[in-house]
Amino acid sequence: xxxxxxxxxxxxxxxxxxxxxxxxxxxxxxxxxxxxxxxxxxxxxxxxxxxxxxxxxxxxxxxxxxxxxxxxxxxxxxxxxxxxxxxxxxxxxxxxxxxxxxxxxxxxxxxxxxxxxxxxxxxxxxxxxxxxxxxxxxxxxxxxxxxxxxxxxxxxxxxxxxxxxxxxxxxxxxxxxxxxxxxxxxxxxxxxxxxxxxxxxxxxxxxxxxxxxxxxxxxx
Amino acid sequence: xxxxxxxxxxxxxxxxxxxxxxxxxxxxxxxxxxxxxxxxxxxxxxxxxxxxxxxxxxxxxxxxxxxxxxxxxxxxxxxxxxxxxxxxxxxxxxxxxxxxxxxxxxxxxxxxxxxxxxxxxxxxxxxxxxxxxxxxxxxxxxxxxxxxxxxxxxxxxxxxxxxxxxxxxxxxxxxxxxxxxxxxxxxxxxxxxxxxxxxxxxxxxxxxxxxxxxxxxxxxxxxxxxxxxxxxxxxxxxxxxxxxxxxxxxxxxxxxxxx
Numbered sequence: 090x091x092x093x094x095x096x097x098x099x100x101x102x103x104x105x106x107x108x109x110x111x112x113x114x115x116x117x118x119x120x121x122x123x124x125x126x127x128x129x130x131x132x133x134x135x136x137x138x139x140x141x142x143x144x145x146x147x148x149x150x151x152x153x154x155x156x157x158x159x160x161x162x163x164x165x166x167x168x169x170x171x172x173x174x175x176x177x178x179x180x181x182x183x184x185x186x187x188x189x190x191x192x193x194x195x196x197x198x199x200x201x202x203x204x205x206x207x208x209x210x211x212x213x214x215x216x217x218x219x220x221x222x223x224x225x226x227x228x229x230x231x232x233x234x235x236x237x238x239x240x241x242x243x244x245x246x247x248x249x250x251x252x253x254x255x256x257x258x259x260x261x262x263x264x265x266x267x268x269x270x271x272x273x274x275x276x277x278x279x280x281x282x283x284x285x286x287x288x289x290x291x292x293x294x295x296x297x298x299x300x301x302x303x304x305x306x307x308x309x
Numbered sequence: 310x311x312x313x314x315x316x317x318x319x320x321x322x323x324x325x326x327x328x329x330x331x332x333x334x335x336x337x338x339x340x341x342x343x344x345x346x347x348x349x350x351x352x353x354x355x356x357x358x359x360x361x362x363x364x365x366x367x368x369x370x371x372x373x374x375x376x377x378x379x380x381x382x383x384x385x386x387x388x389x390x391x392x393x394x395x396x397x398x399x400x401x402x403x404x405x406x407x408x409x410x411x412x413x414x415x416x417x418x419x420x421x422x423x424x425x426x427x428x429x430x431x432x433x434x435x436x437x438x439x440x441x442x443x444x445x446x447x448x449x450x451x452x453x454x455x456x457x458x459x460x461x462x463x464x465x466x467x468x469x470x471x472x473x474x475x476x477x478x479x480x481x482x483x484x485x486x487x488x489x490x491x492x493x494x495x496x497x498x499x500x501x502x503x504x505x506x507x508x509x510x511x512x513x514x515x516x517x518x519x520x521x522x523x524x525x526x527x528x529x530x531x532x533x534x535x536x537x538x539x540x541x542x543x544x545x546x547x548x549x550x551x552x553x554x555x556x557x558x559x560x561x562x563x564x565x566x567x568x
Contacts, residue, residue: 213428
């Protein structure tokens with residue numbers, strides 16, 4: 090083992106995480122979550138074409154590999170005259186992906202809130218939209234934190250795919266050093282450890298968030 | 310607190326309410342009338358349509374046809390109107406009525422105080438300080454001032470239902486609707502909730518109550534309506550209806566319950 094190389098490579102790998110993996114994850118997840126809520130509401134809409142469109146998006150996102158989606162956007166679209174740089178391509182693919190999976194999570198969470206809560210909102214004079222925002226979504230949020238955290242943690246790791254469309258991030262930095270030094274085992278393990286540390290941090294955040302949202306629920 | 314009883318004009322009049330769920334005809338032409346400051350109690354076997362009638366009065370379950378007139382607002386459920394106009398009609402009915410549910414339906418993510426001021430502050434846009442003062446006074450009335458910052462899960466069923474009543478009162482509605490408010494409660498607490506409802510009746514609130522508590526109907530109601538199979542079979546003053554029912558179905562129902 091070349092401990093000096095292990096230490097020297099940590100700098101670029103962590104920089105890849107801080108400048109690539111983490112912002113890519115955060116931006117994609119934030120956009121994806123907004124998209125997921127929109128798709129979930131469209132899917133539950135009484136307007137049939139809207140509901141059909143939402144079903145279609147969810148079906149395509151879940152039914153095709155993320156790597157293929159990335160390649161279509163980055164390598165495919167230029168042949169139609171639409172060239173999107175690596176970073177935006179990655180953000181588009183990842184946020185649409187979160188949108189598709191997240192939509193079903195949010196839909197299930199909204200449906201899990203008892204009908205009586207909608208009715209109570211109506212009887213104090215609220216419209217559907219206001220009831221959704223003030224009464225239903227806060228309760229749905231609590232239910233959806235664990236599954237959405239899963240999506241979030243998967244996304245952290247999925248961003249490594251962006252290395253294949255030339256985005257500079259954690260895994261790509263590790264690959265470059267590995268190719269140069271031929272220390273494949275060490276560098277890939279090092280990359281894995283850095284991913285793991287990031288996800289450990291996120292699990293802690295998830296725990297805190299769940300405890301905060303559970304303050305109004307009886308503990309058995 | 311509520312308008313002085315004006316016994317001349319009915320506050321609420323429902324005419325010809327009909328409602329089907331698929332092939333099942335739940336309401337087959339129901340007529341009702343409640344004057345200001347009066348209490349109407351709906352009784353009847355389960356499946357008789359009494360809860361559906363109550364829920365049609367604030368359009369939680371909109372009737373298929375029929376007319377509801379509530380303090381000058383007239384809603385014709387059978388009339389073809391745009392979706393937007395229909396939503397506005399329902400909103401007007403709901404603004405005029407407060408509702409208390411069998412299963413309380415408190416907002417679990419809000420404290421007792423937040424539950425009570427949600428409507429006044431968010432919907433009616435009253436100043437928060439004023440809404441809080443009103444809410445605290447109402448909570449004190451039902452003996453729950455110390456629970457203002459508790460969450461619903463920390464309360465007993467009886468306490469939750471009292472908050473449910475306060476939440477409805479805080480809207481200062483013209484009409485109070487009660488949907489089997491004591492059916493989910495332990496027997497020893499039922500009396501507390503009924504006592505509060507009796508007080509409200511004495512104060513002059515106009516109320517429509519669906520209940521199985523016949524003693525409450527006898528003591529508090531100005532009028533009792535017996536429903537069966539989607540129609541009002543018989544209505545009258547409780548003294549008459551309970552002691553000398555005119556219809557056979559009413560007699561049978563009362564015999565079963567009072568035996």
